[in-house]
Amino acid sequence: MTTPSRLDSARRFAKAHGFDLDAPLRVGGNYQPLTEHAGIAHLSGQVPRIGDTVVATGCVGESVSLAQARQAAEVSTLRLLAILHQSGGLDRVVQVLKLGVFVQSAAGFTQQSEVADAASDLLVAVFGAAGTHARTSVGVFQLPKDAAVELDLAVSVTPSA
Amino acid sequence: MTTPSRLDSARRFAKAHGFDLDAPLRVGGNYQPLTEHAGIAHLSGQVPRIGDTVVATGCVGESVSLAQARQAAEVSTLRLLAILHQSGGLDRVVQVLKLGVFVQSAAGFTQQSEVADAASDLLVAVFGAAGTHARTSVGVFQLPKDAAVELDLAVSVTPSA
Amino acid sequence: MTTPSRLDSARRFAKAHGFDLDAPLRVGGNYQPLTEHAGIAHLSGQVPRIGDTVVATGCVGESVSLAQARQAAEVSTLRLLAILHQSGGLDRVVQVLKLGVFVQSAAGFTQQSEVADAASDLLVAVFGAAGTHARTSVGVFQLPKDAAVELDLAVSVTPSA
Numbered sequence: 001m002t003t004p005s006r007l008d009s010a011r012r013f014a015k016a017h018g019f020d021l022d023a024p025l026r027v028g029g030n031y032q033p034l035t036e037h038a039g040i041a042h043l044s045g046q047v048p049r050i051g052d053t054v055v056a057t058g059c060v061g062e063s064v065s066l067a068q069a070r071q072a073a074e075v076s077t078l079r080l081l082a083i084l085h086q087s088g089g090l091d092r093v094v095q096v097l098k099l100g101v102f103v104q105s106a107a108g109f110t111q112q113s114e115v116a117d118a119a120s121d122l123l124v125a126v127f128g129a130a131g132t133h134a135r136t137s138v139g140v141f142q143l144p145k146d147a148a149v150e151l152d153l154a155v156s157v158t159p160s161a
Numbered sequence: 162m163t164t165p166s167r168l169d170s171a172r173r174f175a176k177a178h179g180f181d182l183d184a185p186l187r188v189g190g191n192y193q194p195l196t197e198h199a200g201i202a203h204l205s206g207q208v209p210r211i212g213d214t215v216v217a218t219g220c221v222g223e224s225v226s227l228a229q230a231r232q233a234a235e236v237s238t239l240r241l242l243a244i245l246h247q248s249g250g251l252d253r254v255v256q257v258l259k260l261g262v263f264v265q266s267a268a269g270f271t272q273q274s275e276v277a278d279a280a281s282d283l284l285v286a287v288f289g290a291a292g293t294h295a296r297t298s299v300g301v302f303q304l305p306k307d308a309a310v311e312l313d314l315a316v317s318v319t320p321s322a
Numbered sequence: 323m324t325t326p327s328r329l330d331s332a333r334r335f336a337k338a339h340g341f342d343l344d345a346p347l348r349v350g351g352n353y354q355p356l357t358e359h360a361g362i363a364h365l366s367g368q369v370p371r372i373g374d375t376v377v378a379t380g381c382v383g384e385s386v387s388l389a390q391a392r393q394a395a396e397v398s399t400l401r402l403l404a405i406l407h408q409s410g411g412l413d414r415v416v417q418v419l420k421l422g423v424f425v426q427s428a429a430g431f432t433q434q435s436e437v438a439d440a441a442s443d444l445l446v447a448v449f450g451a452a453g454t455h456a457r458t459s460v461g462v463f464q465l466p467k468d469a470a471v472e473l474d475l476a477v478s479v480t481p482s483a
Contacts, residue, residue, distance in 0.1 A: 029278040030285045031296040035258045037317040038200060039360060042259040045297030097357045098364040102299045105464040113466040117351040124352045135353040136367030136474045138424045139464030142266040142300030144274040152297045156359040189435055191442040192457040196419045198478040199361060203420040206458030263460045303427040303461030305435040313458045 061109025
């Protein structure tokens with residue numbers, strides 16, 4: 001249900017990370033990767049997992065470099081894209097509304113925005129103008145699985161087919 | 162305005178925690194426990210307070226065990242349920258949309274998802290399929306009143322009577 | 323497009339902080355200060371910047387006092403007001419829905435709610451009853467630019483002219 005352009009673009013980024021947009025996304029607990037109501041989809045927070053492996057663990061600014069954290073933010077974004085792709089297709093997205101970026105930060109690390117920029121750039125690369133969004137980036141003390149980053153998203157969507 | 166089933170279920174969990182779903186919920190500052198617009202209700206972040214007492218203070222993974230944090234997450238969830246109950250009834254909830262879970266975490270504690278699962282399970286126990294939701298769980302450095310957890314929620318609702 | 327009352331009130335607070343509600347608000351990355359869909363506007367997280375300067379850096383409860391953090395929360399709120407003012411006017415706001423308050427906290431600092439109260443009071447001073455809102459306040463480990471606070475907002479709005 002997705003026209004080639006957005007999906008092709010997402011696939012190119014996914015391939016560069018060894019990420020499969022069609023692989024089933026397991027959810028551990030009693031929750032959903034996505035809920036949808038009245039044209040708004042809320043996506044659950046995603047750590048940068050490829051298959052069973054969290055690809056970046058540790059604190060950014062310490063054991064994880066800014067460059068590694070930006071790559072991790074791209075992988076988390078790919079997971080958000082995979083959820084959208086598997087929930088009716090990337091073409092259902094009318095507008096990305098709000099991106100939340102949580103960076104597991106070492107003391108003194110203040111470049112959370114620069115980490116978030118990697119995710120923002122990927123969203124705009126895939127969705128174009130529909131991919132620009134409001135954003136909140138903060139540095140947190142710990143993340144699930146010791147992940148370096150976690151991202152969540154709200155988007156407006158057309159009705160599912 | 163709430164049919165017995167959801168409210169009865171919530172009351173059973175409340176009773177186990179010594180929590181009263183009908184007790185007035187004081188708000189300290191110039192804000193509301195809940196705002197509602199166009200069928201979406203946003204609920205303010207809730208620490209695990211029963212009456213005047215925050216029942217779990219300290220860092221999870223240090224002075225607060227995983228089991229205690231899960232109980233605290235249930236109490237915070239009961240507060241969210243009490244807000245909904247006192248704002249037109251649990252039966253107005255069409256779908257739980259997004260749960261936010263903030264865990265005051267000790268260094269090295271990475272089981273924020275396991276804490277959040279206790280809240281997710283309670284929501285599904287009370288609301289059934291309408292209780293499944295998107296979720297974001299992070300570990301923060303400090304919470305108001307030194308609370309071990311804080312939870313907020315967005316739900317879709319039918320118009321109030 | 324804003325009637326005198328709300329804008330005048332906002333200007334009075336802005337003047338007290340040396341803040342200009344009409345100054346262009348630069349955004350660093352590939353995102354927007356505000357997205358709008360179906361009558362809901364999401365505003366990006368704002369650190370307390372006036373012009374190029376973040377006016378409060380460091381950890382609250384350590385190098386930043388509670389009083390300074392409250393002033394910083396007011397400046398972040400003024401930035402949110404400036405975004406709304408520059409996106410069709412303060413009179414478009416039907417109801418403030420949800421305020422997010424992130425406080426860069428020293429170990430043991432637990433007065434995040436008292437910091438957030440300064441922002442809540444300002445919103446109510448400007449918008450009256452339309453300014454009361456749901457709120458979530460947490461203490462995070464690090465914020466972009468070492469800012470003491472960061473605030474984001476969701477509001478319902480009338481269609482833009």
